[in-house]
Amino acid sequence: MAKERVITLIEQALQRAKEAGELPIAQLPEVSVEPPRVKEFGDFATNVAMLLTRELKRPPREIAETIVKYLPEDRLVSRVEVAGNGFINFTLHPHWLHDVLREIQQKGESYGKWEIGQGKRVNVEFVSANPNGPITVAHGRGGAIGDVLANLLEAVGYRVTREFYVNDATNSLQMQHFARSLVVRYRQLLGEDIELPEDGYAGEYLVDIARELLEREGTHLAEGEEEAVTERFRAYAEQAMKRQQQQDLADFGVVFDVWFSENSLHTSGQVEDAIRELKERGYAYEHDGAVWLRSTAFGDDKDRVLVRNNGQPTYIAADAAYHKNKFERGFDHLIDIWGPDHHGYIARTKAAVAALGYPVENFEVLIYQIVRLFKGGDLVRMSKRAGNVVTLRDVLDEVGKDAARFFFLMRSHDSPLDFDLELAKKESSENPVYYVQYAHARICSMLRVAAEQGWTVPSASEADLSPLQHENEIALMKKLDEFPEEVLEAATERAPHRLTRYSMEVADAFHKFYDTCRVVGEEEHVTRARLVLVDATRIVLKNVLGLLGVSAPERM
RNA sequence: GCGCCCGUAGCUCAAUGGACAGAGCAUCAGACUUCGGAUCUGAGGGUUGGGGGUUCGAGUCCCUCCGGGCGCGCCA
Numbered sequence: 001m002a003k004e005r006v007i008t009l010i011e012q013a014l015q016r017a018k019e020a021g022e023l024p025i026a027q028l029p030e031v032s033v034e035p036p037r038v039k040e041f042g043d044f045a046t047n048v049a050m051l052l053t054r055e056l057k058r059p060p061r062e063i064a065e066t067i068v069k070y071l072p073e074d075r076l077v078s079r080v081e082v083a084g085n086g087f088i089n090f091t092l093h094p095h096w097l098h099d100v101l102r103e104i105q106q107k108g109e110s111y112g113k114w115e116i117g118q119g120k121r122v123n124v125e126f127v128s129a130n131p132n133g134p135i136t137v138a139h140g141r142g143g144a145i146g147d148v149l150a151n152l153l154e155a156v157g158y159r160v161t162r163e164f165y166v167n168d169a170t171n172s173l174q175m176q177h178f179a180r181s182l183v184v185r186y187r188q189l190l191g192e193d194i195e196l197p198e199d200g201y202a203g204e205y206l207v208d209i210a211r212e213l214l215e216r217e218g219t220h221l222a223e224g225e226e227e228a229v230t231e232r233f234r235a236y237a238e239q240a241m242k243r244q245q246q247q248d249l250a251d252f253g254v255v256f257d258v259w260f261s262e263n264s265l266h267t268s269g270q271v272e273d274a275i276r277e278l279k280e281r282g283y284a285y286e287h288d289g290a291v292w293l294r295s296t297a298f299g300d301d302k303d304r305v306l307v308r309n310n311g312q313p314t315y316i317a318a319d320a321a322y323h324k325n326k327f328e329r330g331f332d333h334l335i336d337i338w339g340p341d342h343h344g345y346i347a348r349t350k351a352a353v354a355a356l357g358y359p360v361e362n363f364e365v366l367i368y369q370i371v372r373l374f375k376g377g378d379l380v381r382m383s384k385r386a387g388n389v390v391t392l393r394d395v396l397d398e399v400g401k402d403a404a405r406f407f408f409l410m411r412s413h414d415s416p417l418d419f420d421l422e423l424a425k426k427e428s429s430e431n432p433v434y435y436v437q438y439a440h441a442r443i444c445s446m447l448r449v450a451a452e453q454g455w456t457v458p459s460a461s462e463a464d465l466s467p468l469q470h471e472n473e474i475a476l477m478k479k480l481d482e483f484p485e486e487v488l489e490a491a492t493e494r495a496p497h498r499l500t501r502y503s504m505e506v507a508d509a510f511h512k513f514y515d516t517c518r519v520v521g522e523e524e525h526v527t528r529a530r531l532v533l534v535d536a537t538r539i540v541l542k543n544v545l546g547l548l549g550v551s552a553p554e555r556m
Numbered sequence: 557g558c559g560c561c562c563g564u565a566g567c568u569c570a571a572u573g574g575a576c577a578g579a580g581c582a583u584c585a586g587a588c589u590u591c592g593g594a595u596c597u598g599a600g601g602g603u604u605g606g607g608g609g610u611u612c613g614a615g616u617c618c619c620u621c622c623g624g625g626c627g628c629g630c631c632a
Contacts, residue, residue, distance in 0.1 A: 032572080032574095034572085034574085036574095036575070037571095037574095037575070037576085037577095037578090038575070038576075041575075045574090045575085047573095047574055047575095047613095049612095050574075050612055050613070051612095053611095053612050053613095054611085054612080059612080060612060060613095083575070084575090085574085085575060085612080085613080086612075086613095087574080087575065130632070167632060169632085172631080172632060173631060173632080174631075174632060175632090262632095288630085289630090290630055292630095301558075301559075301628080304630095305629090305630045306630095307630085308630040309630065310630080312630085314629095314630065314631085314632090315631075315632050318632095340560085340561075340625085340626055340627080341626065341627060342627085343559080343560045343561080343626075343627065344559070344560080344626095344627050344628055345627095346560085347559090367560075367561075369561060369562075369625080369626080370561095370625070370626070372625090410568090410569075410570095410580090411568085411569065411570090412569085412570085414560095414561055414562075415561085415562070415569075416561085416562070416625070416626095418568070431594095432579095432580065432581095434594055435580090435594070435595090437594090438592080438594050438595080439595095441592075441594090442591090442592055442594095442595085445591075445592055446591050446592085447591095448591095449591050449592095450591075453591095489572075492572095493572080497570090498570090501569095501570065501571095501579080504579075504580080505579085508579085511595055511596065512595095512596070512597095514591080514592095514595075514596085515587095515595070515596045515597085516596090518590080518591065519591060520590090520591050521590070521591070534591095555592095556592085556594075
């Protein structure tokens with residue numbers, strides 16, 4: 001890549017200047033090269049001179065000029081300038097952009113990929129909705145972020161496992177309430193005049209499950225001793241919910257490799273093992289009849305209960321065992337993606353990981369901020385128990401998978417997201433996702449028309465690309481050149497939302513090009529060069545939409 | 557009270573510590589005999605919540621104040 005080449009040139013200049021005694025510095029700074037915002041400043045710029053001002057106690061401009069003096073000749077560089085503030089601006093010969101097109105055409109689907117992950121294994125755990133209700137629109141945000149982050153990590157060379165933690169512990173109060181609510185719904189269907197308990201679940205979906213249960217298992221399920229009945233309904237409801245969650249997520253384009261059962265940690269003794277190990281390591285102790293995690297030893301505000309005085313382990317005990325289990329399965333790095341109501345749990349979970357002797361720097365928690373739901377401008381308060389949740393299914397039915405995913409990823413994860421269902425539906429034809437998809441469909445259409453007239457996309461390595469001179473052509477090629485960098489940045493910064501923005505920028509650059517540069521019908525060498533550019537744009541759009549899990553339609 | 561996140565154009569949001577803070581929507585004014593008008597061109601819009609500090613350079617980092625959201629259980 002051209003950028004790496006410029007970096008190398010600067011490093012060589014620094015080295016030579018240092019050896020010549022003109023830059024008396026202890027060690028060479030890390031050279032950063034970026035495309036300037038203003039195109040008049042050239043193709044690439046470096047701020048390296050400014051970084052040295054303190055050590056050298058000389059004005060940045062002077063340092064920059066010294067560096068330029070020692071810059072080696074290179075056939076790629078056509079002009080080097082020092083700006084008043086000390087930036088060094090590089091203008092390259094136009095053919096550097098032709099290399100970009102060649103690279104895109106040659107790499108195709110793998111354009112934008114990296115190998116920095118070196119095949120290390122990463123576990124990304126996300127959504128992890130409790131099995132007592134459908135996937136909600138809030139879970140959808142976590143689903144989109146987690147899935148695309150996983151795509152990005154794969155793209156930069158990690159081996160990624162997508163994991164869903166099922167909170168199916170049979171002793172959990174929530175699941176008990178949930179099961180009892182289902183029993184009531186079932187009995188109501190049998191004609192009994194009874195009401196939901198006060199802390200029951202009012203959602204209609206429970207009626208559906210009850211009906212399904214009635215049809216498949218008959219009318220005698222609620223007979224017998226209460227505890228056994230509750231357990232029977234709990235087990236059934238949980239399975240039914242899980243199936244529904246899997247289906248909803250699959251329709252959202254999110255497929256998990258592992259659905260990890262919390263209950264399995266309890267039944268297999270892994271929770272006990274973790275607690276014992278914590279005790280052995282001196283990070284768990286008994287007090288007031290309970291077992292406590294000494295999480296304050298790792299920066300938590302207070303110690304946390306691992307085992308209640310009734311002998312039941314808490315959520316954090318299972319979580320300690322769970323993260324231990326993940327490391328034992330051989331993952332080099334763990335990423336948990338949690339909703340905003342869980343940020344208070346980061347400190348204690350990290351404490352548990354550290355207390356068990358695992359490298360806490362390899363365990364990362366990503367918190368996304370709330371999804372505020374609006375209906376026609378009115379804020380909707382959602383409550384699973386009250387039964388007024390807006391589900392991911394609702395959103396999928398209204399706006400479709402592509403728009404939903406794109407919408408969820410248009411904002412940074414740590415910024416709140418307002419989701420107005422009516423607005424999303426009403427504006428669906430103006431949704432930015434269509435702008436990007438349209439660009440792709442338009443390209444495919446152009447290539448079809450070209451094919452009808454006997455054109456094929458020439459090989460970039462053989463075609464003469466010098467006709468690509470228009471400012472919109474150059475802007476488009478530069479934008480395509482940014483893609484690999486953008487992928488790397490989005491992956492390492494855990495910022496999948498950068499991709500939506502980038503995809504819009506590519507679409508924008510393409511539409512501007514389309515408006516000013518005709519492809520079919522120009523002189524042959526112009527048409528051939530532009531076909532290469534158009535096809536390269538198609539590849540990049542397809543790749544970026546692929547990472548987003550959004551379809552790249554050939555027709556719309 | 558403590559912790560996390562946020563405060564940028566009328567609205568919703570971008571911006572590895574870099575040059576003149578950018579998009580979309582909305583508003584207004586324009587552009588099609590030709591490859592898809594779900595498009596393009598242009599205009600108006602800003603003391604980046606206030607005040608200090610660090611730095612050659614701050615929307616970005618630090619301190620402080622103001623405002624908003626969320627969380628602080630032997631629930632999950």
